[in-house]
Amino acid sequence: MLTRVLPILCFSLLSACAGMDGGRGIPAPVEDRSGAGAAVQGSSVTTPAQPTQPATPPAARTNPARSVVPGIDDLPPRTVAPGIPAPQPAPAPLEPAPAPMTMPGMPATPEAALLMEVDAALAAGDLERAAAVAERAVRIAPRDANLWYRLASIRARQGRTDEAAGIARRALSFAAPDTPVAREINDFLGTLP
């Protein structure tokens, strides 16, 4: 029976694929389950034109839209490993432009530099300034749960608990679940009235 079924199956597959391309105009989400079948692979029939996709999620990969849900490795090269000097720049023509060098105690990323400033403002008791600097950091790295959480905790110290709660929930939305920071934010939310 198998020999009867296979050619029909393959044919229907190919025609279905061809039909999808020109027909209803929604090609992307087509996923060919039967293509994954070992039977097809085992036979001498040419492989279908439609590339097969894995049938079981890794969620990041089954999504038909190209990198709709990127894995972490899909993040754009936002920074070139801050702190590590990138290829030596060519010497400046006129002004002595010294090669980048890291000084001890000098923060390497803008976020780290701003967090130091946040600490300084907090130490000086200037909470609003601390919040302003934390927001500057948030604008630079808007998906950093820690920065949002930092801002939330400053708002809480100012007694602006409604704002603190909203910002903390935002922080939580950027934190991977069951990580220490997520737990900490949850605890923090629990302390708010």
Next chain:
Amino acid sequence: MNPSTRRAQPPSSLPRANQGFAWVWSLLGLAMLAFAAWCVKIDYEIRRDFEALQWELPARIYARPLEIYAGAHVSAAQLTDQLRRLGYRESSELRNPGEFQTSGNRVSLWTRGFEFWDGAEPSLYVNVEFDGNRIREMWGDQRTGMVPLVRLEPAEIALINPGNGEDRVPISLEDVPPDLVEAIIAVEDQRFYSHFGVDPIGILRALVANLRAGEIVQGGSTLTQQLVKNLYLNREQTLRRKAEEALMALALELHFSKDEILTAYLNEVFLGQQGNRAIHGFALAAEFYFSRSLDELSLDELALLAGLPRGASYYNPMRFPERAVERRNVVLARMLSQGYISAPDHEDARAAPLRVNARAPRQNAGYPAFMELVRQDLARDYDAEALRTEGLRIFTTLDLHVQNTMEATLEEAVKAVERPVSEGKLEAAVVITDAVTGEVRAVAGGRQRGYAGFNRALNAVRPIGSLVKPAVYLAALESGRFTLASVLSDRPVTLQSRGAPAWSPSNYDDKIFGDVYLHDALERSMNLATVDLGMQVGLDKVGEMLGRLGFEREVPQFPSVLLGSVDMAPVEVAQLYQTLAGNGFRSPLRTVEAVTTPTGEPLERYGIETEQVVDTASMYLLEYALQGVFERGTAQTARNRLDASLPLAGKTGTTNDLRDSWFAGYGDDLVGVVWLGNDDNSDTGLTGATGALRVWTDIMRALDIQPRLTIPPANVVWQSVALGPVRDGAQRDCRLTTSLPFLPGRLPDPAVNCEDDGSFMDRLFNRFGDF
């Protein structure tokens, strides 16, 4: 003008009798008493007024400062544009703040520093290396080493002027270059530090010089007298006024130090005019004529400014460069003869070419649509008087790069879609906000660049058409009763609602799609399926969802609302889509970030606010479909042009008779809303896809909008459903499937689920067993 060369005659009287003399003496005594009283009065008034001397200062409105750091989405061209706008000079060697140089992928600059509301930004030397549209790396010099972050000073975009039109930037004496003070003293009042308010020697010398020349070449007025005249007296040249001026000058000198008087003079003096804006004081004059700060000017430039008090219009260097240079050289010659400068310095400065701005920097002409929004926001906390007189510094969220790029693209883009071709009637409005914080980055109120008339972004309140649909679908997904794979009926219906005529909606082009998946209905903007869904969800739920997303007015409870018969201004639509872009966190749109005093002390700050109004899981499902709009739906046509930026999310909108063409969409960084329509509400011939989407695409391409990187919530699962939507499980066809995101407890209906029902081979044989 020539100072008092005439003398008041003492009252003459004829000596007749002793009694008469007594009478005269007492009269004289009375007159002296009156004079003394007048002196005391002037003395009192001068003390009172000068101590309380406070200028009415216009509010200054700043754009968002450019942040430079490794990884920032900033190109070399963007940085140098900004530097030029801030009056930085391109120079082969960096010697001073306010200079920059470019070579290959690198821009080196020396920033000026600025007093921000959150602290002082220091003046720094940095090298910035670019890699395409991003900053690859940044470092300073031996002293500073790695520089993690630099913030340029913000560009001034507008002023809110006091009623008298006077504008100035107050400056204290220690910030004034000594060369300028010396130049002014040399040319206006060389005995300033030794006289006591009036200068008889100066008057005599001026008299002699004027007699010799046969015309007025020198004034004998001291700086003190000039100051008094400008501050307290009118322009008439009477004897009484002259006496008053002299007395006031004396009183001023009696009570105040030379430095205080000089400072007031440096800030008060009139130095130029631009329309109805009067340029006062040397600090503002430096910006006005050179786009630079006073301490960045060279000797020749300072001498030029020092020559202006004599006649700011006559010696205006922008209009009369020869006169201005001649006057400058007079100043330089005086400085040389009085020993303030050396002969070589004098020679160099004399030989320096005139380097003033060709035109004065634009004021208030720049961004009227955005400014209207700023005024609205400010009006909540500040009255008009405070804005005109207190010299507030207002830091806004306007991004000059985004605004300028959008404006540069908009007019051509609108022209390209207009039908019939370029009649110039089709109008536009654009609002661009930050996708994370809700800060407004750019606004256009019309298709024309810098258009200052009817601000359509705020005031064109139009039906939003299919832009409303995400609210319908979101309410459905959130209810838990629907999934992306719910099967909707896209078939004609007639709805009867109380107090309204029967309503029979139809699809665009009158197509009927039959049974469709929920995500497909949104992606391809099917009206009938949306009505089917919306009626199941409930109009109240849809209205409530619009409210949560940030629409503040009442939503009518008619079924036609499901297809967007609700009127909104583009800025209101931007708020809705801002919440969608924020993954269900609503952040109120803001244009003002902070307000400080003229010296930089913070008064008010408007921070980031965010409130969760929809759960992130439902938002994630909705966004799958809104990304599908680009992938498979009504915005497919834009895919090629946006390739590098995909995935993006968005929605087209078209209203009845093609009156309005809308597109609202977002990437990771920006949200953009584009409206196209005619002011007379006539047919534009455009759908959302053929009009606004194309304009949106042009703008966002130019802005290099960043792809969405929405992280799936942990509980999202991907499951396969049959490609064809069916309501009866017996008709399910799992040969072709599509994988969609679902939430636990809200999995696909068994009728379409191809995930876990038996093994693959079982199904295969069930289906083909008949052969």
